Amino acid sequence: MRDVNHRVSKEIVKFAIKNGVSTIGLEDLTGIRESTISKIPKKNRYNYSSWAFRQLQSFIEYKAREDPAYTSQTCNRCNHISKNNRSRLNFKCGICGYENNADLNGAMNIEHRTRDFRYTLESHGCLSATQTNA
Ligand SMILES: [Zn+2]
Numbered sequence: 001m002r003d004v005n006h007r008v009s010k011e012i013v014k015f016a017i018k019n020g021v022s023t024i025g026l027e028d029l030t031g032i033r034e035s036t037i038s039k040i041p042k043k044n045r046y047n048y049s050s051w052a053f054r055q056l057q058s059f060i061e062y063k064a065r066e067d068p069a070y071t072s073q074t075c076n077r078c079n080h081i082s083k084n085n086r087s088r089l090n091f092k093c094g095i096c097g098y099e100n101n102a103d104l105n106g107a108m109n110i111e112h113r114t115r116d117f118r119y120t121l122e123s124h125g126c127l128s129a130t131q132t133n134a
Contacts, residue, residue, distance in 0.1 A: 001052050001055070002055065005052065005055050005056045005059050006059060008056060008059075009056055009059035009060040009062075009063050010063060012024065012060055012063075013060060013063040013064050013070070014070065014081055016064070017070050017074060017079070017081060018074075018079045018080070018081055019079070020079065020112075020113075020116055022113065022116045022117045022120050023120060024060060024064060026056075026057055026060070071106045071109045071110055071113075072086055072091075072102060072103075072105070072106040073085050073086055074105075074106075074109050075091075075093035075095065075096060075098050075105070076098065076100065076105045076108045076109055076112070077093065077096050077098040078093060078095055078096040078098065080093055080094065080095040080096065082094055086102050087102075088102070089101060089102050089103070090102055091104075091105040091106075
């Protein structure tokens with residue numbers, strides 16, 4: 001389960017970055033896999049599946065926070081993520097061919113995400129006019 005959660009959380013965070021998603025919402029679907037759940041003794045079912053869900057949630061949070069690793073691997077132009085995009089100080093996208101200094105590309109990604117996040121907060125009324133002008 002730990003291995004599955006690692007892979008699933010990695011893909012979720014990768015998908016979110018690639019698609020410019022600034023907020024990841026999780027719904028607890030504990031108990032949805034009845035065929036798997038039925039193999040677990042009844043008294044352990046809730047604990048087992050909710051534990052797995054909490055682990056997935058914490059992995060997603062952790063991977064979303066360690067995002068700078070992806071920041072340096074993400075193309076600032078097309079959002080393609082690959083380790084191969086970066087070679088030491090140079091960034092070159094394997095999909096669109098965009099080239100730049102690797103740190104500059106990473107910094108531009110952080111700037112875009114900060115703007116997106118700020119826009120999301122503003123559009124939900126979480127930042128007041130005073131704060132947005134600061
Ligand atoms: Zn690209």
